[in-house]
Amino acid sequence: MRLLNASGCLDALTAPEVAQSLDAFVTKTVTPEPRGGNDPVRIAEVEGGMLNAIGLANPGIARFCSETLPRLAGLEVWVSVGGFSTADYAELCAHLEGEEIAAIELNLSCPNVDEVPENVGEVVAAARAATKKPLYAKLSPAVPDVAETARAAEAAGADGLSLVNTIRGLALDERTLEPVLARGAGGLSGPALRPIALAAVHACRGATALPIVGMGGVMTGRDALELLAAGANDVALGTVLFRDPAAPGRIRAELEAELSAHGFVNADNAVGAAHASDLQTLHQKSRLGAEKSLHTGLNVAG
Amino acid sequence: MLTRAAHSVTGSEAVGPYTLLRVERGRLDPGIPGQFFMLEAPGRLLARPMSLCLATDVELAFLIDPIGPGTRALCSLEPGDRLAVLGPLGNGFRLDVERPVLVGGGIGIAPLPYLSECLGNPPAVLGFRSSWHAEAAALLPGADVVIDPVLVTDCYLDGFDVLACGPEPMLQAVRRRSPDAQLAWEAPMACGYGACWGCAVEIDGELKRLCVEGPVLHAAA
Numbered sequence: 001m002r003l004l005n006a007s008g009c010l011d012a013l014t015a016p017e018v019a020q021s022l023d024a025f026v027t028k029t030v031t032p033e034p035r036g037g038n039d040p041v042r043i044a045e046v047e048g049g050m051l052n053a054i055g056l057a058n059p060g061i062a063r064f065c066s067e068t069l070p071r072l073a074g075l076e077v078w079v080s081v082g083g084f085s086t087a088d089y090a091e092l093c094a095h096l097e098g099e100e101i102a103a104i105e106l107n108l109s110c111p112n113v114d115e116v117p118e119n120v121g122e123v124v125a126a127a128r129a130a131t132k133k134p135l136y137a138k139l140s141p142a143v144p145d146v147a148e149t150a151r152a153a154e155a156a157g158a159d160g161l162s163l164v165n166t167i168r169g170l171a172l173d174e175r176t177l178e179p180v181l182a183r184g185a186g187g188l189s190g191p192a193l194r195p196i197a198l199a200a201v202h203a204c205r206g207a208t209a210l211p212i213v214g215m216g217g218v219m220t221g222r223d224a225l226e227l228l229a230a231g232a233n234d235v236a237l238g239t240v241l242f243r244d245p246a247a248p249g250r251i252r253a254e255l256e257a258e259l260s261a262h263g264f265v266n267a268d269n270a271v272g273a274a275h276a277s278d279l280q281t282l283h284q285k286s287r288l289g290a291e292k293s294l295h296t297g298l299n300v301a302g
Numbered sequence: 303m304l305t306r307a308a309h310s311v312t313g314s315e316a317v318g319p320y321t322l323l324r325v326e327r328g329r330l331d332p333g334i335p336g337q338f339f340m341l342e343a344p345g346r347l348l349a350r351p352m353s354l355c356l357a358t359d360v361e362l363a364f365l366i367d368p369i370g371p372g373t374r375a376l377c378s379l380e381p382g383d384r385l386a387v388l389g390p391l392g393n394g395f396r397l398d399v400e401r402p403v404l405v406g407g408g409i410g411i412a413p414l415p416y417l418s419e420c421l422g423n424p425p426a427v428l429g430f431r432s433s434w435h436a437e438a439a440a441l442l443p444g445a446d447v448v449i450d451p452v453l454v455t456d457c458y459l460d461g462f463d464v465l466a467c468g469p470e471p472m473l474q475a476v477r478r479r480s481p482d483a484q485l486a487w488e489a490p491m492a493c494g495y496g497a498c499w500g501c502a503v504e505i506d507g508e509l510k511r512l513c514v515e516g517p518v519l520h521a522a523a
Contacts, residue, residue: 008498008499009497009498010497011496011497013496014495014496014497014511014514015304015495015496015497017303017304018304018497028499036504036509037499037502037509040489040490040501040502040503041489041490042490042499042500042502043490043491043492043498043500044490045346045347045348045371045372045492048347049347050347050348050492052492052498052500054498054499054500054502057499057502057509174370190347191347239347239492241493241497242348242492242493242497242498243342243347243348243349243493244306244386244388245304245306245388245493245495245497246304246305246306
């Protein structure tokens with residue numbers, strides 16, 4: 001198991017020691033052109049979480065590659081990319097093909113931009129054609145069936161899944177009753193997102209064999225253990241980093257204690273533990289099924 | 303190095319509508335005036351950024367306006383309660399000024415008492431919306447005090463090095479009058495160390511995060 005940051009939740013240049021305390025650093029999403037992002041106010045705390053509407057503020061892929069990336073040397077870097085068309089993703093991946101990076105994460109699910117990519121399968125296929133780098137598809141849980149999206153990403157050539165991005169939420173000012181964020185709605189993260197992330201990871205683990213980076217409201221080692229049990233292979237930290245830059249060390253220590261308390265020899269051993277009873281049920285079903293056909297067979301013979 | 307550690311509350315007193323929260327200093331570096339600390343708000347997910355108001359050998363004090371759930375939680379802390387503190391963070395005021403004048407508005411006077419001490423008690427002009435709010439001027443003895451509708455920008459003389467903190471309209475007015483002023487800005491921030499981009503503002507076409515490139519910026523910036 002690797003511990004990463006969720007994209008947009010850490011800047012390795014302003015907090016290098018936090019980035020070094022993780023197994024890999026995931027960049028803030030980079031788009032083809034520079035973006036200033038949304039107007040302030042861009043963040044708001046809500047019960048059980050926070051909203052953000054940063055709006056993919058970033059220097060654009062050209063300046064990112066020439067100025068930012070060289071300063072990240074020494075870190076295992078995953079680059080998050082986001083676009084507004086299939087061609088954007090292909091262009092971004094092609095731009096990164098010659099760079100020394102560990103993986104590309106396709107942000108297919110930012111809740112804070114108006115133009116959303118149309119089809120996950122098409123975008124992943126276009127990115128796949130443009131790069132040989134490991135490709136992780138970051139999916140939104142705000143769809144009727146995230147497992148179906150995961151299967152589409154897998155079929156199109158994704159190497160892994162990042163689950164989940166934030167989902168859209170709204171906060172109103174306590175006095176004026178106007179939206180707190182200038183944009184109106186924003187992406188909900190923090191503990192309120194955790195059960196949603198768990199459900200998405202659980203569903204996708206049942207639907208694909210792809211490795212999964214689980215994220216969404218992880219505050220403690222117990223939360224990380226639950227994502228592993230639901231089927232995540234790696235875990236990413238988001239909002240907790242805002243609260244406490246020392247969270248990676250604390251969560252690792254708590255996870256170690258949780259793993260030994262549950263009798264797991266290591267984190268990988270805990271992956272999919274929540275599916276154990278499913279497997280048992282599946283086994284029972286197949287046995288019942290076999291017995292049923294046997295009976296049918298006898299009937300036919302009789 | 304970002305070090306977050308728990309500290310005890312040593313006192314909490316009302317100053318007009320505001321609360322002066324005193325925290326044991328421990329190993330905390332008070333930093334440069336205008337820098338800020340992230341204070342853990344009890345029961346809240348995110349810490350709240352507060353500039354340092356007063357520093358002694360044993361205490362750091364923060365002036366807090368209870369305007370929302372986080373600041374209200376901070377104002378309700380009592381002596382002996384503990385809270386996590388991260389800081390000092392950001393860039394403070396440049397102290398190499400020849401003829402300083404401090405200009406503050408409302409809760410924006412928060413960093414000025416510590417700044418005043420570091421600069422040898424220079425002249426100061428403070429503006430408030432009511433006489434109740436103006437009780438906070440007691441933290442800066444000798445300051446000139448004006449109350450709405452009188453504006454601080456009508457009350458300081460030219461030829462001084464202006465160091466200001468206050469609401470955005472006040473800072474914009476100071477900026478127009480004193481293009482060389484140093485201005486301490488404020489924005490909601492989730493992290494205080496450059497991670498969340500919540501406090502980013504666009505200046506001359508460049509995005510700047512107030513937590514790492516501010517909160518004190520040159521007026522012409």
